[in-house]
Amino acid sequence: MFLVIHEGSRSGKKMIAEGKLIFDIAWDDRAIAGAKVRSSRPVFACRVLEGRPAEDVLKLVPMLFSICGRAQSVAAAAAVDAARGIEADAATREERERAIAAECLHEYVWRLFIDLPALLGEAARPGDLADLRRRMPSEAGEAEWLDIAADAEELLEQRVFGMRTRDWLALDEARLARWVDDAALPAPRMLARLRGYRFGAPRAFLPWLDETALREEIAPQMAANPTFAAKPLWQSRPAETGALARQRLQPRVARELASNRLSARLLARLVELAALPAQLRRPQAIGVRAVAAGNGVGLAAVETARGTLIHRIALEGERVARYAIVAPTEWNFHPQGAFARGLAGAEARDENEARQAATLLAHALDPCVAYEVRINA
Amino acid sequence: MCLAIPVKVVELLDGDEATVDVGGVRKAISLALVDGIAVGDYVILHVGYAIQKLDPEEAEKTLALFAELGENLGAAPA
Structure with a gap:
């Protein structure tokens, strides 16, 4: 794995950088012929945890990771519990579900209010x-969570759905169609515009990783193959993760996906977004799974806005012997994954259209680092 | 998985923007998502936005951790 490094500004020591994705798009005057994905993401950075006491993991993981920091912390805690053979109590499990739901809300709102409008x-x-x-404190008790849920509900009603989230979720097919036609609201307006693009057909989805799948499919791969974290495969094939992978069987998302690929990914996000205030109020056990996979080995899967995040820890006594993380970006931006395959054949009359196609599909698949698009005519 | 590397704010600009020092390189970022940032503060960046303010002690510890990582380069396991 190639890493971007630069000189630390104060110490003069080499410092690690967060890396980025580079997309080399081959364009032939009419369409995109192919897309190459290169990553300089330091996917093995979590190895800094190796050799340390297990309790350090819980302190260091939140320092290491930013944008999905809560999901990373929850995944680490759940994996450590599993490796130690501990089952978290009900209050802890509830707290973890709320933490990842709040982060998911933040990420979806970011995509919807900042990134997609810019595109x-x-x-x-x-x-x-x-x-x-401002309304989401880092520490919250029961009363604060109910306030956060109420604030989120209000924001989504006023700025996204134009109605209460549960009413929006209950819209039938005809009423949803009318909602999409409502050009006064940004969310349906953007959804309608994404329907105009024909590329981005998904190939294979990462299935819901339940305890059995974690134990029998993921654990052996991660134990045997050190590069799985950089180029993960599901049953020997790249697979897409994210809101669409989770919601593809939901009736309205399935209908959208049958004809529109980019908009289906946005609709799947909206379906999840609309359910988040209720999840903050009364968390259901839907976002976190953890299993023990042999002596001192624990795996956890956590659902994030970008998809399924997997942590694996191997303990020797109370020390960390191995630590690995598989992040959603590595599934979706696998060199033969959803991004690279989904762009091939996309119509583009000029370089700007080719760039727009690459940028829209990248947004739909939501990498967690910056990316650069290069068009090679 | 994006690393939370602290960067130092070196100058406040108009329009809710600031200049930060990223490993010796100066870069303009947006402060639209965080409140109360002053020159000398450390922030965590995500795609051009400051998303978190760190107290100096926290920033020191985090930078030390990343410096350690830098030396090992987060290599793939053998």
């Missing part, structure tokens, strides 16, 4: 996201 030439609304962030 479609709409006005970005960072102020709305800033408001939401």
Whole structure:
């Protein structure tokens, strides 16, 4: 794995960088002929945990990771519990579900209020996201969570759905069609525009990783193959993870996916977003699974906005012998994955259209680092 | 999985923006998502936005951890 390093500004020592994705797009005057994905992401950075006491993991993981910091912390805690043979109590499990739901809300609102408007030439609304962030303290008790849920519900009603989230989730096919036609709201307007693009057909989805799948499919791969974290495969094939993978069987998402690929990914996010205030109020056990996989080995899978996040820890006594993380970005931006395959054949009359196609599909698959698009005519 | 590397704010700019020092390189970022940032503060960045303010002690510890990582380069296991 190639890493981007630069000189630390103060110490003069080499410092690790967060890396990025580079997309080399081959364009032949009419269409995109192919896309190469290169990653400089330091996917093995979590090896800094190796050799340390197990309790350090819980302190260091939140320092190491930023944007999905809560999901990373929850995955680490659940994997450590599993490796030690401990089952978290009900209050802890509830707290973990709320933490990842709150982070998911934050990420979906970011995509919807900042990133997607920028791609479609709409006005970005960072102020709305800033408001939401102010209302989400890092530590919250039961009463605060209920307040956060109420604030989130209000924001989504006013700025996204134009109605209560449960009413939106209950819309029948005809009423949902009318909602999409409502050009006064940004979310349906952007959904309607994404319907105009024909590329991005999904190939294979990462299935829901339940305890059996974690134990029998993922654990042996991660134990045997050190590079699984960089280029993960599901049953020998790249697989897409994210809201669409989770919601593809939901009736309205399935209908959308039958004809529209990019918009189905946005609709799947909206379906999950609409359910998040209720998840913050009364968390269901839907986001976290953990299993023991042999002596001192624990795996956890956590659902994040970008997809399934997997942590594996191997303990020797109370010390960390091995630590590995498989992040959603490595599934979706696998060199033969959903991004690379989904762009091949996309119509593009000029370089700008080719760039727009690459950027829209990247947004739909949501990498957690910056990316650079290069068009090679 | 994106690393939370702290960067130092070196100058406040108009329009809720600031200049930060990223490993010796200066870069303009947005402060639209965080409140109360002053010159000298450390922040965590994500795609051009400051998303978190760190107290100096926290930033020191985090930078030390990343420095350690830098020396080992997070190599793939053998």
